[in-house]
Amino acid sequence: MNILFVADPLEVFKTYKDTTFSMMREAQRRGHRVAACEPCHLSWRGGDVVKARVREITLTGTLDEWFQVGHEGVRALKDFDAIIMRKDPPFDSEYFYATHLLEQAEREGARVFNKPASLRDHPEKLAIMEFAAFTSPTLVTRDEEDVKQFHAQHKDIILKPLDGMGGMGIFRVGADGLNLGSIIETLNRGGTTTIMVQRFVPEIAQGDKRILVIDGKPVPFSLARIPQGSEIRGNLAAGGKGVAQPLSKRDYEIANALGPVLASRGLLLVGLDVIGDCLTEINVTSPTCFQEITQQAGFDVPAMFIDALEAAMAD
Structure with a gap:
């Protein structure tokens, strides 16, 4: 196969942990280009097909100067066998426009993973609302009074922006309600911005588990991102420690319930975030943790992903 990865600049990849890098390495190992x-680099001229300025690369096998560029030029996206959308969040206007260009490329015959329309339809925090049976009590609102009533009911809560990433902008407010009004004002910007509020799940102390689901099937190990020190955030970007561990019975229950539904919508790779027994996020843009799970648990996650990609292309 000839595979195009739409991603962040190759020069900023942290190859010792980067999931997209591990996908590329496994694809090349199997003989794919x-x-x-x-x-x-995506563009669409009226009357023409969607194109991009692309670099054909060869991985060198080292982690420093890890790639060599071969041919570089403008090519039609439909001429690739598969396109893997791996641009990291934030899901901003430019990301939104990119999904529209990729969707047009689909209409021209391209195969894009994850499906562009499904990337738009599954905002990573809001997507859990469809699966309320698996979540902690959750509220999405702009209204300050709604938040205060939710706090009065549940006492210990988490507030977060809908467009946050890496644990940014997450606040915990306990039963004393200290600084609740100020935090609401900061997050909802005077009632102009929608936020998410959830009942605090104390099992965060044991980790925020990333469960990878590939073509509807769960990887049998999660990566528990465990908060360090006085932190409540387990995100690796916020200093959490990643520990691979087998999926629990509840983890499998959640993954097996959501996996086939999400796969049927064109989401080949999904990252479910679970704290204790509660689903907290559904990550679809560029789920990570391939290398950490592979290195610690010995389960080859990149191989499972490329297996799924090859099977999808054979359909």
């Missing part, structure tokens, strides 16, 4: 571009 690898190319890369950034969303800013």
Whole structure:
């Protein structure tokens, strides 16, 4: 296969942990050709097909100067066998526009994973609301009074922006309600911005588990991102420690319930975030943790992903 990865600049990859890098490495190991571009390299001229300025690359096998560029030029997206959308959040206007260009490329015959329309339809925090049976009590609102009533009911709560990533902008307010009004004002910007509020799940002390689901099937190990010190955030970007561990019975219950539904919508790779027994996020843009799970648990996650990609292309 000839595979195009739409991703962040190759030069900023942290290859010792980067999931997209591990996908590329496994694809090349199997003899597939690898190319890369950034969303800013996509273009669509009226009357023509969607194209991009791409770089064909060869992985060198080292982690420093890890790739060599072969041919570089403008190519039609439909000429690739598969396109893997791996641009990291935030899901901003430019990401939104990129999904529209990729969707047009689909209409022209391209195969894009994850499906662009499904990337738009599954905002990573809001997507859990469809599966309330698996979540902690949750409220999405702009209204300050709604938040205060939710706090009065549940006492210990988490507030977060809908567009946050890496644990940014997450606040915990306990039973004393200290600074609740100020935190609401900060997050909802005077009632102009929608936020998410959830009942605090104390099992965060044992980790925020990332469960990877590939073509509807769960990877049998999660990566528990465990908060350090006085932190309540387990995100690796916020200093959490990642520990691979087998899925629990509840983890499998959640993954097996959501996996086939999400796969049927064109989401080949999904990252479910679970704290204790509660689903907290559904990550679809660029789920990570391939290398950490592979290195610690010995389960080859990149191989499972490329297996699924090859099977999808054979359909």
